[in-house]
Amino acid sequence: MTALPPLREVIAAHGLSASKALGQNFLLDEQLLARIAAIAGDLQDHAVLEIGPGPGGLTRAALRAGARVTAIEMDRRCLPALAQLGEAFPGKLQVVEGDATQIDHDALMGEPYAILANLPYNVGTPLFTGWLGGESWPPRWQSLTLMFQQEVAQRIVAEPDTDAYGRLAVLAQWRSTAKLALKVHRSAFTPPPKVMSAIVHVVPTEQPDGVSARVLERLTAAAFGQRRKMLRQSLKGLPGGLAALEEVGIDPQRRAETLSVTEFVAMARALTK
Template sequence: MASLPPLREVVARHGLSASKALGQNFLFDEQLLDRIAAVPGDLDDAAVLEIGPGPGGLTRALLRAGARVTAIEMDRRCLPALAELSEAYPERLRVIAGDAMKLDHDELMEQHYAVVANLPYNVGTALFTRWLSGESWPPRWTSLTLMFQQEVAQRVVAVPDTSAYGRLAVLAQWRASARLAMKVHRSAFTPPPKVMSAIVHVEPVAMPGGVSARILERITEAAFGQRRKMLRQSLRGVPGALEALETLSIDTQRRAETLSVAEFVSIARILSA
């Protein structure tokens, strides 16, 4: 790493600037980047998938931690800077030019891999939902360490009876553990975004038996799509849902935000039978 020029110098030499259209914000603080790379634990010789590396700030930190990195970047302006980094770390960094939303991550990676990414703001939630939505469990990824807008991060770790609690919390918590690992001030980025950011760390846990992920998603979509309405109204369009509430002795006058993750799982289990 000592032979590499400072990242700011690389960015200037290649004439790079963060693209608002791509939701980019660059990080240059090496100490901060090393702290982010440390969140998932020991990465020595671990396979890591990074989405949207940009000029490679977090990529450098992951490589310093000993990881073998596959980085997916759709901004072709950044590819020359990443190619220089790949040359400095032979066989340790593979750069794939493409759209992470359109690629099969499991096909690209080994049997097990960690995901570590400063996610572009415009696709972060969609990617997160995709990683957590598969019927097959446990997934091929061993952990997700992701930078979100702080508001989104809080929705991932939210608890019932709070304004942040919703579909994202249920999705993240019903068969995984999710925690807020660290907050990142807006001033750490170039250019500074209008909002604060935070790192969320998610690890898969044992999946409750007899539950379909697709059915759970349908229930939460209906319930939180009309979150101010009582369950007897919001779940009316889901076949069997009101009967499941009765079986579980869940008051139909409650609202979605008052139900625990376990209660949503119980409803889904009955409808999955």
């Protein structure tokens, strides 16, 4: 294992502090970081994309696991610390300065890859839904191992007829498997956030036949946009929505949170036709 200074020393040496504006909270416990990297599976000589590495805690865990890491960081203050980490792992770390929401990740990586990230809270959900979207499937990414606020993580893995179940659960589960792999106490971070966090692990599965991802996205947006209303009300503005309900045999008096992922897929298939 490559000998590196403790992360606290790295932060002090480079005068770093977590930026509230960038949604940063640093993880410094290297045993915990190694556990998070291990959730992604065998990383030996695998390509890994990391978003928002900050001072490089999770980055060093992935590198120690044998990964080839490409890290996107928009906070220029962190670049010198990441450059030093790259020197400790020659040829294994590429750092790209920029906004991860504005970069084509597939083009950047150029090969199948895993995504591993302690996502900044303010961009976590948009990035996640972007990775889950698109008509092309399976995706170039092979797995997602991501830190979220615990509330968001629970929404991703939620089951029907629960308070947490909604659009995010359907989009995450209709053509992939999602599990809550690890809960992380707020005290593990510097500075401690106001909320608890959790790691979600997602692996793509086979896409159901005859279903457009764009149609499913529009369907779930309409259905959960007025989640306390009956489907006959929430879907009346979606072209073909009420006819799809009838075709699939779903009671229009039901509410969106009572529908299973399979039922949403069946409706999206009817709408796609």
